[in-house]
Every structure is written in C-alpha cells, then in structure tokens.
Amino acid sequence: MANIPLRKGGPAARIAVLPGDGIGREVTPESVKVLRAAVNRPMEFVDLDWGADKFLREGVTLPPGAVEMLRDEFDAILFGALGDPRVPSNQHAADILLGLRFKLDLYVNARPVELLHDRLTPLRNRSERDLRLIVFRENTEGLYVGVGGFFKKGTPDEVAVQEDMNTRKGVERIIRYAFEHARWHNLKRLCMSDKSNAMTFAHDLWQRVFKEVRQEYPEIESRHLYIDTLAMEIVRDPSQFDVIVTCNLFGDIISDLGAQLAGGLGLAPSGNIHPGATSLFEPVHGSAPNIAGKGVANPLGSVLTSGMMLDFLGWKDEAALLKDSVRAALRENKVTPDLGGALKTAAVGDWLADYVAKNAK
Ligand code: NAD
Numbered sequence: 001m002a003n004i005p006l007r008k009g010g011p012a013a014r015i016a017v018l019p020g021d022g023i024g025r026e027v028t029p030e031s032v033k034v035l036r037a038a039v040n041r042p043m044e045f046v047d048l049d050w051g052a053d054k055f056l057r058e059g060v061t062l063p064p065g066a067v068e069m070l071r072d073e074f075d076a077i078l079f080g081a082l083g084d085p086r087v088p089s090n091q092h093a094a095d096i097l098l099g100l101r102f103k104l105d106l107y108v109n110a111r112p113v114e115l116l117h118d119r120l121t122p123l124r125n126r127s128e129r130d131l132r133l134i135v136f137r138e139n140t141e142g143l144y145v146g147v148g149g150f151f152k153k154g155t156p157d158e159v160a161v162q163e164d165m166n167t168r169k170g171v172e173r174i175i176r177y178a179f180e181h182a183r184w185h186n187l188k189r190l191c192m193s194d195k196s197n198a199m200t201f202a203h204d205l206w207q208r209v210f211k212e213v214r215q216e217y218p219e220i221e222s223r224h225l226y227i228d229t230l231a232m233e234i235v236r237d238p239s240q241f242d243v244i245v246t247c248n249l250f251g252d253i254i255s256d257l258g259a260q261l262a263g264g265l266g267l268a269p270s271g272n273i274h275p276g277a278t279s280l281f282e283p284v285h286g287s288a289p290n291i292a293g294k295g296v297a298n299p300l301g302s303v304l305t306s307g308m309m310l311d312f313l314g315w316k317d318e319a320a321l322l323k324d325s326v327r328a329a330l331r332e333n334k335v336t337p338d339l340g341g342a343l344k345t346a347a348v349g350d351w352l353a354d355y356v357a358k359n360a361k
C-alpha cells in the first residue's frame with residue numbers, strides 16, 4: 001500500500017545510469033555531473049548501454065537477468081530516453097522502458113507540473129503560484145499492456161485489437177497513492193480523471209474505486225472530471241488543481257500538455273516509482289531525433305528528474321539544491337535555445353554543477 005514516507009535508500013546509493021538514445025545520451029551525463037557536484041555522500045553510478053545501438057548490433061533489448069539485477073543491486077535508475085528512427089517498430093523502447101515499468105511494478109508515474117519562472121508559460125496573466133500540480137499516472141496497466149492482435153493483417157479486411165486492461169488492485173493502488181500524497185503534503189484538492197461516459201466498463205471500475213477510496217480522505221476535496229474537460233480546464237485555469245490521478249494513456253497525454261504550460265518538454269521531470277523498491281527516474285521528453293547530436297538539448301528536465309530521485313532516496317537537502325540550481329539558471333538565462341537562451345547542453349550542465357558546488361551545505 002502506498003506509504004509516502006517509505007523510500008528506498010539510506011546513507012549510500014547505487015544508481016544505474018541508462019542514457020538510452022538520442023538526446024537521452026546528451027542530457028543524462030549533465031545530470032550525473034550535477035549530482036556528483038551536489039551530493040557529498042557515497043553515490044555510485046553504473047553505466048548501462050541498453051538502447052538502439054545495442055539492439056541493432058546484438059539484437060538485445062532488455063538483457064537476461066536485467067530486472068533481477070536492478071531490483072537487487074540498485075536503489076534507483078536514472079534514465080534518458082529511448083527511440084531511434086532506425087528502429088521504427090520501437091521494439092527496444094517497449095521492451096526496456098515499458099518492460100521495466102511492468103516488471104519492477106513501478107505503478108506510480110509521478111509527473112509534477114510546476115512553473116519555475118513566470119516568463120515560461122504560454123498562458124496569459126499566469127504566474128508561478130498558478131501552476132503547481134502533480135499528475136499521478138497509472139503506470140502498469142491500461143492500454144499499455146500489449147494485449148491484442150491483428151486479424152487478416154495487411155488485407156482490406158484487417159482487424160486490429162488493443163485491449164485496455166484495468167484491475168481492481170491496479171486502479172485502487174494508484175488512486176490511493178494520489179490521496180496519500182495529497183494528505184502527506186497537505187494538498188487540499190484532488191481530481192480523478194477518466195472517460196467513464198464512453199469507456200463504460202474500464203472506467204466504470206475507476207468510478208467505483210474512486211468513490212470508495214475518497215471516503216477515507218474526508219479532509220481532501222476530491223472531484224471527478226472527464227479527461228476532455230480536464231484538458232480544457234487545465235489550460236483555462238491551472239490554479240484549480242493540486243493533484244490529478246488518471247489512467248496510463250491519459251496521464252501520458254495530459255503530462256505533455258502540462259509540460260508545455262510550464263515551459264516545454266525540456267523542463268519536465270518524472271519518476272516511475274514503487275514505494276520502497278528500486279524506481280526509475282526519467283525526463284518526460286523523448287529522444288528528440290530532430291535535435292539529437294547538435295548539443296542543444298535542454299538538460300534541465302533531466303536535472304529536475306535527478307532531484308526527484310534524490311527526494312526518493314530521502315536526501316532532501318540535495319534534492320532542494322538541484323531545484324534551486326534550475327531556478328537560478330532560469331533566472332539568469334543560463335539556458336538552451338528552446339527556452340530562449342544561447343547555451344549548449346554541456347554549458348548549462350557546467351553552470352549548474354558550479355552553482356551546486358558553491359551552494360552545497
Ligand atoms: P520528443 O519528446 O522526443 O520531442 C518532441 C519535441 O520536443 C521535439 O521537437 C524535440 O526537439 C523537443 N524536445 C524534447 N525534449 C527536449 C529537450 N530536452 N530540449 C529541447 N527540446 C526538446 O517526442 P517525439 O518526437 O514524439 O518522440 C521521439 C522519440 O522518442 C520517439 O521514438 C518516441 O517514441 C520516443 N519517446 C521516448 C520517451 C521515453 O523514453 N521516455 C518519451 C517520449 C517519446
């Protein structure tokens with residue numbers, strides 16, 4: 001059961017670093033650079049080369065024994081992104097990223113949407129205090145489970161089926177986690193979002209579980225919005241939301257929308273969490289083949305992600321320091337071109353590393 005204070009970690013940490021493909025390989029090393037400068041505790045980083053190159057070279061996606069190794073020998077995984085135009089099927093990304101989410105049972109996908117500098121939002125007359133919410137995306141089931149198939153593939157009579165799998169246990173634990181998070185952080189408003197008016201079986205289950213679980217949290221003002229309405233409301237007035245909980249696919253979409261309201265994909269962090277067990281931290285963005293190799297990818301999303309990882313490890317001061325460094329970079333315009341700056345990825349990393357080294361306790 002969700003237990004917010006229960007984190008993995010202790011006096012030391014072992015981190016698996018999985019940069020992956022494209023800009024994942026550019027932003028992740030910057031994060032490690034900043035972590036090394038900020039954290040004055042035993043922290044070991046072990047590099048993993050899983051991704052498109054390895055897949056194309058050796059046919060290996062998630063190597064045998066990988067899940068057990070990560071579960072037993074590491075506290076957390078710092079992940080970049082997966083996706084490569086040479087692998088149009090995206091097979092390796094499905095095996096590695098979705099594979100780890102499912103096999104490590106990382107049922108909480110936490111995606112904070114926080115405006116860290118007023119100038120970054122495309123919304124008119126909105127400021128930092130209007131945009132501070134967190135999306136909890138169910139991360140182990142729904143339309144992502146890969147249950148389905150083709151019939152008469154490639155013919156005019158083709159049928160394609162993709163099943164939306166929702167379990168009582170899966171729905172309950174993510175809704176409960178969202179409520180626990182609200183309670184723990186003293187957040188007063190929670191919104192569950194589904195499409196129960198059209199998805200009359202799967203999301204009927206969400207409705208019933210939500211109505212049951214909310215009884216246990218009378219101090220939290222909880223309500224329901226259909227996902228289409230939520231998309232509209234979050235743009236119209238984001239200040240009405242503290243905690244949003246939704247299914248896997250809707251959480252994917254709404255978190256990109258939220259990311260753009262707070263400055264774009266280059267800034268958005270996330271954590272794939274199983275409380276108390278090895279968890280995976282990744283920026284919300286993908287491998288961005290359109291800018292990969294140019295050295296212009298924004299590393300701030302990855303650095304904020306690393307901050308979430310430190311928080312998960314229980315290292316609160318260092319987590320706060322990383323966030324402070326990002327705020328400072330935004331204030332001083334030490335940023336990449338996507339945010340209107342002139343710096344390259346590595347120069348932003350250097351600036352942040354310098355900042356945290358100077359400000360570390
Ligand atoms: P994307 O997030 O890679 O890129 C979308 C747009 O945002 C692009 O214009 C890109 O240049 C820009 N962008 C993203 N991150 C940026 C950053 N850090 N700095 C500056 N600009 C940034 O999404 P996409 O183009 O739809 O997908 C590309 C590939 O990545 C696909 O193979 C997709 O499946 C994969 N993907 C992987 C993950 C992941 O591994 N977690 C997440 C999303 C997409």
Ligand code: IPM
Nearest residue numbers: 082083093097098252284286
């Ligand atoms: C994300 C990505 C993944 C997802 C893709 C790459 C499968 O978009 O992490 O947001 O949909 O979960």
Ligand code: MN
Nearest residue numbers: 252253256284
């Ligand atoms: Mn996504």
